[in-house]
Amino acid sequence: MPLFWRVCLINGAVFLAGTLALALSPATVSRQPLLSEFVVLLFGLTVIVLVNGALLRSLLRPLDRLTAVTTKIDLRYPGLRLDEAASGPARALVRGFNAMLERLEVERSTSTARALQAQEAERQRIAQELHDEVGQSLTAVLLGLRYVKDMAPERVRAELDGLRDTTRTSLEEVRRISQRLRPGDLTDLGLTSALAGLARDTSARNGPQVRRHLPSVVPELPSESELVIYRVAQEALTNVVRHARATAVDLGLAVSGGALELRVADDGVGIREGAMGAGIQGMLERAQMVGGDLVVRATGRAGPGGGPGGTEVLLRLPLSAPQPASVSS
Structure with a gap:
């Protein structure tokens, strides 16, 4: 009625x-x-x-x-x-x-899973084009500069050497971007090796020291779950480099209470309570897509200048989680 x-x-x-x-x-x-x-x-x-x-x-x-x-x-x-x-x-x-x-x-x-799947497919396409088109073009430029240098007069060889160094640096940057867009290590070497490589790259780019706490063996996971763990770690480390002004970061992966936990904790300036930027929103949606929980919180550890700070990103993925939505890597 x-x-x-x-x-x-x-x-x-x-x-x-x-x-x-x-x-x-x-x-x-x-x-x-x-x-x-x-x-x-x-x-x-x-x-x-x-x-x-x-x-x-x-x-x-x-x-x-x-x-x-x-x-x-x-x-x-x-x-x-x-x-x-x-x-x-x-x-x-x-x-x-x-x-x-x-x-x-x-x-x-459902729409989030489709959007993330489309995002991963677009990343793979861009990475492939960078590798095949831009990378090959820069390699050809390097070879051409080497050939021209042999025939160039002495007074311009120094400048040609500078151009070669710039081109070589650009080629390495293209390869690095391609690797970030399409984590080949994740498919070829596994989750632990991919996270270790991500930590090394972060420290090598004038970032904070990344202390790794990674097991030698992790439970077998669907490829979609491994990709989500990798992307969350990647986004968390990127946020540390861009915003945290941290000197050290802990990157850990462990099994606890029937779940696989990824932890990224820094000693930076901390995070404002309730903050929800695009990066955190993306991590949260990825976690939910595979049945996981994501927590981003301030740790209160000593930050720059001795004041309270620090941020912790904790991804908890139950090992008995339901089959996640398909996301291609």
Whole structure:
């Protein structure tokens, strides 16, 4: 029954009961009502209002809870639901609201998985083009400069040497970017070796010292889960280099409590509570895609200048997690 008719029936039933009580009771009202009669009428009106309010409260209380829940809904953190059993006459409304939330979460999860899959495919395409097109072109330029140098007069050879060094540096940078876009080590050497290489590259690029705590053997994981772990570590280390002003970073991977945990902790300036930039949002969506949990928090360890700081990124991936959505590497 629609809510409008429920309210009308409740009000009608209460008013009917009040009318019958006045009609069947011995109470009367004089032409000029006495004070005692006013008291009886006031008491009856109070009873009617209280009974009507109690009945309507049981009907409309779930709407108040529904309003409160809508202010807390964040599809990045799924699972928030209203209790249908305690919703009384509004159970159908609450059931529909919960079903809507579930559909939204499923649709968002599916669209996120597709977007990340498209992102990985585009990264692979760009990396391939950088390697095949730009890399080969720069290699040809290097060979050409070497040939020209042999025929060039002495006064321009020094400048040609400078051009060769610049070209060689650019070629190495292209190869490094290609490697970051498409982690070949992850496919060829495995997760542990790929994370170790990521740590070495981060330290080599004038970044903070990365202390590795990586096991020699990790449990067998789907390729999608390994890719998510690698990308989260990559994004966390990138954020450290760009924003943290840290001097040291701990990169760890361990099995704890039936889950595989990736931990990246620095001694930098820390993170503001509730901060949710694009990088953190991307890490969170990747973690949810494979059934994992991601926590980004300030650690309170000594930061630059001796003040409190430090940030920890903790990815927890249950080893018995459901099959993740497909994301090609």
